[in-house]
Each structure stands twice: as structure tokens, then as C-alpha cells.
Amino acid sequence: MLSLTVHADPVRVLTEDDPPFNLREAGGQIGGVATDMVRDIFQRARLPYTLELLPWARAYNLALTEADVCLYATTRNAEREKRFLWIGPLLVNAWAIYAGPHSPDRVRTLDDVRPPAVIGGYLGDAVAQYLVDRGYRVQQI
Template sequence: MRSLAVGLILLAAGSRAAGPPALTLLTEDYPPFNMLQAGGRIGGSATDIVRELMLRSGVRYSIELLPWLRAYNRAVLEPHTCVYSTTRTDQRESQFKWIGPVAENPWVLYARSDSPRELHNLEDVRRYRLGGYAGDAVAQYLIARNFDVDLANTDVQNVRKLQAGRIDYWATGKYIGAQLVAREKAANLRPILTFNTTFMYLACHAGSSDQLVAQLNDTLRKMQKDGTVAKINARYLHD
């Protein structure tokens, strides 16, 4: 009987020591917020913010880089799983519990440099074909407003489609657009219109602990207040 009691005490102590389950953090290649860096390390401004957030909060975690739709769907379906950097929209609101924002993301339209059209607002491209990619909030926003959106599997494909004349404009985030244009050496493409500004979050499975979510949000607010977030962003985000 004594050995059973001792065993139960040790089991309880072990459970307390283990703490809450580790979080699986999923992301995509979406520079400069999240991206694969030299040596196979996952980095970027949002990744650095999330890493510091987990460190300060004492939360165990791992990070995986996946195609966007796989990462997003896993976070919807799998407990103790989060996805970033996720644009917070009305359609997505109930699917997750939200920590953030971790990034601000203006949306822009790119055109070829030889495009003769002058744009004043989004309605000016109503009759043209726009490039977006599957599952992305920018594309979902435009589709919901009945724009003609030609979907690609990745955003970099839209750089090539715009250069080839297969789409008339490319709708994307301001910072990733600049990164992909530089990466593809697409000097003939330029941003011509900013049509929305959104905020991106760490989006966690809907069954996540309210206490944990509140703790992470509180820690993130402290990081914003003490200048940590601004210092990280200054390393990555350039106009």
C-alpha cells in the first residue's frame, strides 16, 4: 500500500513538472515575416517575435515550415497547434484563438512597368484579371468582392505570371511583394496601389487554453511596450 502511495505521489509530481503540452507552431515561406534562412533555420520578423514571446512566457514549442494550406488546416484540426503569420478576418475569427498582432501587412497591387493604366482605387481594376494564391487572405478578400482572381499555388508564381502577361495585376502584401520581386530579379514590376492594411497574428487551435492565450497576449503587449517588437521589425521591414 505504501509503495502504491509513493508511486502516485511521484506520478503527480512528474505531471506537474512536465507542465502544459508543447506548442507546435506552423508557418509558411512568407518573407520577411517568416522564411527559411541560411543553415535551414526558420527566421523572419514574425518568427523572431514569436520565439521571444515563447521564451518570455516559458512555453515549450517547435516550429515547422509548410505550404500555407497545410499549415493552416493543421492548426484548425490539431490541438496544441498554432499557425502564423495569419491575417485575422471575420471568416476566420471562430476557427482560432488569437495572439497578436505580430505584424502589420499593407496590401498592394503590382503591375508591369509598361502598363499604361493609372489606378486611383481598387474598383479601377474591376474588369481585369488579378493574380493571387490559394488560401491567402488577400485573394480571399478579392474573391469575396467578386473580382476576377486567378489563383496560383504560391505567390512567387504570380511574379512570373505577371511578367508573362497571364494576369493584368498581382495582389499581394507590400513586404513579400518587394522580397519576391528582388528574389526573381523582376525589375519590370512595380507596386502601383495600396488598397488595404491588415494585421497578422499567431492563430492557435480553437481548443487552446484561455489562460495560455491571455498569458501570451499579455506578454506580447509588454514586448510592444518595451520596444522589443519595434527593434525586431527594424531589422527586417524596409520601404
């Protein structure tokens, strides 16, 4: 009988705080629906890994610039398609805009939030970039 053992360096697996998909739970452990799936994938593949929760822009940058780094859960779009090797999808998630209490009364379509309206978004987020590319004013944090 032949037995083969492969010793690989752990894959550095990165994510952001984005409940309910990935989040820091009480006690400091990283949890969430997507995190549970990623853990299962690595366990089934018998690959060593470390798991870190970082600000989105930092995690994304590390995935672009360092070897043996895996990033989840991220939006797959045309711009990102060529930058990564993809596994998945883990989840399918619809995009939405929520109007606050001081927003115009009738926000029904994207046209209702064209400039001068300002939309809040996250720096480096696919949704924010999608809106910026189409001429919307997005204040990114």
C-alpha cells in the same frame, strides 16, 4: 518553498514562407521579424514548441484540424475570428496591389482592376478571398 514544474507536449508552431515576416534562412533555420517575436513569446512563457515552415494552405488546415497547433502570421478577419484563439497582433500590414509591366497604364484604385482584369493571389490567402468575395477575378496559386 514550493516549486511547480509543468511538463507539456510541445506546441506545433506553423508558418509559411513570407519574407520578411517568416522565411527559411541560409542553413535551413526559420527566421524573420514575426518568427523572432514568436520565439520570444514561447521562451518568455517557458513553453516547449517546434517550428515548421509549410505551404500556407497546409499550415492553415492543420491549425483548423489538429490540437496544440499555433499558426502565425495570419490575417485576422471576421471569417477567421471565430475559428481561432488569437494572440497579438504581432504586426500590422497594409494590403497592396502591384501592376506588372503589361498591366493597364492607369491602375490607381481597385475599380481599375475589375474584370476582365485578372489579379494574382495565393490560395487560401485573406487578401485573395477578400477580392473574390467582391467579384474580382483572382488567379490563385
